[in-house]
Amino acid sequence: xxHKILSxxxxxxxxxxxxxIKDISLEISQGEIYGFLGPNGxxxxxxxxxxxxxxxxxxxxxxxxxxxxxxxxxKAMANVGCIIEEPTLYEYMSGLKNLEILGSMSNNVSxxxxxxxxxxxxxxxxxxxxxxxxxxxxxxxxxxAQALIHQPKLLILDEPTNGLDPQGIYKFRxxxxxxxxxxxxxxxxxxxxxxxxxxxxxxxxxxxxxxxxKKARVEDLLLSNRISWVLDLPKKGKTILKEQFNIESSxxxxxxxxxxxxxxxxxxNSVFINEGLKIKYVSTKKKTLEDLFLELTAYKAIx
Amino acid sequence: xxxxxxxxxxxxxxxxxxxxxxxLLILFVGLFSYGENYIYNQRINAFLEESNQGDYSWENxxxxxxxxxxKNLESSYIPERGIKSIKIQIEQLEYxxxxxxxxxxxxxxxxxxxxxxxxxxxxxxxxxxILGADLISGEFSDKTIKVLLxxxxxxxxxxxxxxxxxxxxxxxxxxxxxxxxxxxxxxFIDRLGFDEPVATGFQFVNGELSTGxxxxxxxxxxxxxxxxxxxxxxxxxxxxxxxxxTLVKSVGSAIGIIMASLIGGQFLQFFLSDWVMVKYFYVxxxxxxKYLTGSYQQVEGMSLVFSVLVLxxxxxxxxxxxxxxxxxxxxxx
Numbered sequence: 001x002x003h004k005i006l007s008x009x010x011x012x013x014x015x016x017x018x019x020x021i022k023d024i025s026l027e028i029s030q031g032e033i034y035g036f037l038g039p040n041g042x043x044x045x046x047x048x049x050x051x052x053x054x055x056x057x058x059x060x061x062x063x064x065x066x067x068x069x070x071x072x073x074x075k076a077m078a079n080v081g082c083i084i085e086e087p088t089l090y091e092y093m094s095g096l097k098n099l100e101i102l103g104s105m106s107n108n109v110s111x112x113x114x115x116x117x118x119x120x121x122x123x124x125x126x127x128x129x130x131x132x133x134x135x136x137x138x139x140x141x142x143x144x145a146q147a148l149i150h151q152p153k154l155l156i157l158d159e160p161t162n163g164l165d166p167q168g169i170y171k172f173r174x175x176x177x178x179x180x181x182x183x184x185x186x187x188x189x190x191x192x193x194x195x196x197x198x199x200x201x202x203x204x205x206x207x208x209x210x211x212x213x214k215k216a217r218v219e220d221l222l223l224s225n226r227i228s229w230v231l232d233l234p235k236k237g238k239t240i241l242k243e244q245f246n247i248e249s250s251x252x253x254x255x256x257x258x259x260x261x262x263x264x265x266x267x268x269n270s271v272f273i274n275e276g277l278k279i280k281y282v283s284t285k286k287k288t289l290e291d292l293f294l295e296l297t298a299y300k301a302i303x
Numbered sequence: 304x305x306x307x308x309x310x311x312x313x314x315x316x317x318x319x320x321x322x323x324x325x326x327l328l329i330l331f332v333g334l335f336s337y338g339e340n341y342i343y344n345q346r347i348n349a350f351l352e353e354s355n356q357g358d359y360s361w362e363n364x365x366x367x368x369x370x371x372x373x374k375n376l377e378s379s380y381i382p383e384r385g386i387k388s389i390k391i392q393i394e395q396l397e398y399x400x401x402x403x404x405x406x407x408x409x410x411x412x413x414x415x416x417x418x419x420x421x422x423x424x425x426x427x428x429x430x431x432x433i434l435g436a437d438l439i440s441g442e443f444s445d446k447t448i449k450v451l452l453x454x455x456x457x458x459x460x461x462x463x464x465x466x467x468x469x470x471x472x473x474x475x476x477x478x479x480x481x482x483x484x485x486x487x488x489x490x491f492i493d494r495l496g497f498d499e500p501v502a503t504g505f506q507f508v509n510g511e512l513s514t515g516x517x518x519x520x521x522x523x524x525x526x527x528x529x530x531x532x533x534x535x536x537x538x539x540x541x542x543x544x545x546x547x548x549t550l551v552k553s554v555g556s557a558i559g560i561i562m563a564s565l566i567g568g569q570f571l572q573f574f575l576s577d578w579v580m581v582k583y584f585y586v587x588x589x590x591x592x593k594y595l596t597g598s599y600q601q602v603e604g605m606s607l608v609f610s611v612l613v614l615x616x617x618x619x620x621x622x623x624x625x626x627x628x629x630x631x632x633x634x635x636x
Contacts, residue, residue: 015633052453055633078455088446092317101313104306105454146450 004063005030005079005154005186006051011060013046020046022210023060028154028186028203033176035201035218036190043210044190045085048158051188052082065153078106082156086163087143089131095142096127099149106150117145121175137168144175155179157189161196173200227265229256230280231272240275241268307456307464308471315434315472324430324476328483331426336414336488343409361407362400368407369396395596398502398517410496412522414488415481419529420592422480427533428540428565428589430476435469435544436557439629443552446636462629466545466622473541477534497523503595525595532591539614543585546621549629552636582609585617 006028013021021043028034038044049055051062053069053076062069067076089098099117103109118127121141131139140160147155157176161169177200179185191197197204198218206214214221231237234256241247241258245268249258260268265282272279315321347359350367372393376386399406419427439462442448451461489495503525504517520528543564548557568586575581582588588610 049634054449054452055635056631073457074455077453080453082453084449084453086446088449090314090317090447091445101310102450102454104310105456107455150455 003030004028005032005065006188007063008047008051009061009063011047011050011057011062013043013050013055014058015046020210021050021057024207024210024212025060026205026212026215028188030153030186031180031184032203033180033187033189033201035197035204036188036207037192037194037197037204038190038207039192042207044192044207045158046210047207048082048156048188048190049084052080052084052156053077054084078150079153080156081147081150081152081154082158083140083143083147083160084156084158086136087139087146089139089142089146091132092130094128094130095123095134095138095145098131098142099127099145102146103149109149113149113151114145117149118142120148120179121145122171136163137165137171140164140168140172144172148179151183153185155185155187157187159191160189161191161193169196176200227258227260227268227282227284229272229282230254231256232278232280236275237272237277240271240277244271304460304464307460308468311438311465311468312471315438315468318437320433321472321475321479324433325479325483327430327433328480329487331422332418332484332487333490335418335421336484336491339409339414339417340491343407346407361405364407365396365400369393369400372396395505402500402502402519404500404502404519408494408496409492410494410499410522411485411488411492412496412499412526414492415484415526416522416529416592418484418488419480419533420590420596423533423536423592424569424586424589425565427480427537428561430480431473431537431540431544432558432561434472434476435541436548436561437554438465438469438545439548440551440554440557441548443636444554448634448636452634458630459626462549462626466625469541469545470538473537474534477530477537480533481530497521497526501525503528505596528595529592532595535611536589536591536614539585539618540589542618542621546625549625583613585614588613 004027006026008024008026011021011024012019024043024047026034036044036047046055050057051064051069053073056070062076064076065079067079069076089095090101093101096114096118099114100111103114115124118124121144123138123141123145126134126138127142131142134142140163147157155176160176161172164172176187176189180187189196189200201218204214204216204218204221205212229237234251234254237256238249238251241249241256245260245264247258247260249256251257262284265284269279269282346364350359350364354363354367372389375381376389376393381389396406398404437444439448442451452458499522500519501522502517502519505513544557544561547560551557551560565586568584568589571578571581571584572587582605588605591607591610591614594607594610
C-alpha cells in the first residue's frame with residue numbers, strides 16, 4: 001500500500017440539523033493533484049474546511065500524513081498549507097510581515113524559508129508594501145506563499161483561481177505544477193470549472209448535494225466524446241446501443257446522448273440507418289461540467 | 304506562546320489604537336484639568352466678592368461651602384434622597400475641617416483621583432472597548448481567522464495568547480492614563496500635592512456616615528489605591544469585551560453590544576435602583592472608587608467586597624464562555 005498523504009473516511013457534517021456532507025471518502029497519494037469538482041453549494045468548501053480544521057466533522061475521520069485531525073491536530077496541521085476561498089491577509093501589514101507573523105506560528109520557519117517562498121511566487125519586488133495596496137493576483141500569490149512557508153506535504157486550494165485574470169491563472173498553474181514536480185507535494189484543489197480540473201489534475205472527485213457521485217482519473221473521464229443524435233425514435237436508438245454495442249445512453253429532451261469513441265460513430269450510424277431510424281443530425285462535443293452532471297444524475301451512477 | 308502574544312500585541316500596535324487612546328486621554332485630561340482650575344478660580348472670586356476678606360485660605364472656602372450646604376438642607380424643595388446626600392457631604396466636610404485635610408485647592412494628585420473617578424464608569428470602559436472589541440471579531444470580519452486557525456497551533460493557545468495580550472495592553476492603558484493625567488494636568492494646576500494627607504474609609508452604618516473607621520493616608524498612596532481599583536475594573540472590562548468579541552462576528556456589533564450594556568446598565572442603576580437584581584449587573588459595580596470616599600449609594604446593600612466579587616464572577620464567567628464557544632466554533636466565514 002502506498003503512503004497516503006490525505007485520507008478522508010466516511011465524513012459527515014451536519015449543520016443546523018441539515019446533512020451538508022454525506023459520507024464522503026477520498027484518498028490522495030504523494031505527488032498527486034486531486035480535483036474536487038462540483039457546482040456552487042455542493043459542499044466543496046465545507047469538506048475542505050473540515051480537512052484544514054476550521055470545522056469539525058460530525059462523524060468520520062480525516063488523517064493527514066497519518067495523523068488524525070481530531071486526535072493529533074497540531075501534527076496533522078503541520079503538514080497542511082491552505083488557501084480557503086479568497087486569500088485573507090492582514091491588510092494593514094506588508095506582505096512580508098504577514099508571512100513572518102504566520103511563519104512564527106509554525107516550528108522551524110526561518111527567514112530564509114520565507115524569502116524563498118516569496119521568490120517562488122514572484123513577489124520579491126512588492127513584499128515590503130502594505131497588503132491593501134496589492135491587486136487580487138498579488139494577494140493570491142502571498143496567500144500561496146503563506147501556505148508554503150512551513151513546507152507542507154499537502155496543499156489545499158479552495159477555488160484558487162476565482163477572481164484572477166487569465167494571465168494570473170496561467171502563472172498560478174505553473175507555480176503549482178512546478179511545486180508538485182520539484183517538491184513532490186500533493187495538492188487538493190476545488191473548482192466549479194471543468195477546464196481547470198482538466199488542465200491541472202490527475203484525479204477528480206465530483207460532488208453534488210454533499211455526496212461524491214463519481215471518482216475517476218481525469219484522462220478516463222475526458223477520453224470519450226459525448227455524442228448526441230436527433231432521431232425520430234430515440235427510445236429505439238437507446239435499445240440498439242444497449243443491445244448491439246453494450247453502450248449506456250440517456251434521453252434528454254428527445255435527444256439521445258452517449259459517450260463513445262470517435263471511430264465508433266460511423267458504425268453506430270450505419271446500424272441506426274439499417275434499423276430504419278431517421279437521423280436528423282449527429283453532433284460531437286467535448287464534455288462540459290453541465291453535461292457531466294446531467295449525465296451523472298440521469299444514470300444515478302455512483303462509482 | 305510568547306511568540307503568539309507578541310504577534311497579537313504587534314497587531315494591536317499596527318492598528319494605531321494606542322495612538323488613538325493617547326490622543327483621547329490627552330484631550331480629555333487637558334480639558335478636564337483646565338476646567339477644574341477655571342472653576343477653582345471662579346470659586347475664589349465668588350468667595351472674595353461675598354466675604355470681602357482678602358484671605359482665601361482653603362479653610363475659609365470650606366467653611367463657606369459648609370454653610371451653603373446647611374442652608375440647602377433647610378430648603379423644603381429637596382427630595383429625601385438629596386437630603387441624605389447633602390448630609391453626608393456636610394459630615395465629611397466637617398471631618399476634613401476638624402482634621403486639617405484640604406478638600407478645596409486643586410492639586411495634581413487630587414486631579415488624578417478625580418479623573419479616575421469620573422472615567423471609571425464610562426470613559427475607561429470605552430478605551431478598553433477601543434482596544435479589545437475587534438480582537439477576535441475583527442479576525443472574523445477580515446476573514447483572517449482562516450489563516451490564523453489553519454496553522455499548527457491548537458485553538459486554545461490562539462485564544463489564550465489574545466487574552467493575555469489584551470490584559471497586557473489594558474495594564475499599559477492604565478499606566479498611560481496615570482502618566483498623561485499627571486503630566487498634562489501639571490500644565491494647568493500648580494500644586495503637585497502628592498504628600499498631602501487624605502481621609503478614606505468612610506462607612507455607612509444605618510444610613511449614617513461613620514467616621515470611626517476613617518484612616519489618613521498620603522495623597523500618593525490614595526492615588527495609587529484609586530488607580531489599582533481602576534486597573535481591576537479595566538481588567539474586568541477587558542474580559543467582558545473579550546467575550547463579546549468572541550461571540551459576534553462583526554466589530555460593529557461587538558462595540559454596539561458592549562456600549563449598549565454599559566449605557567443600559569447606567570439607566571438601570573438610576574431608574575430601578577430598588578430592584579435587587581440590579582446590583583448583580585456588572586455596570587452597577589464598576590464604580591469601585593466611590594467606596595473610598597463614601598458618597599451616597601444608589602443601590603443598597605453594596606460594598607467594596609461585594610462589588611469586587613461580582614465583577615470577578617463576571618470576568619471569570621466571560622473568559623470561560625469565550626473559551627467554551629471558541630473551541631467549538633465552526634469557522635464558516
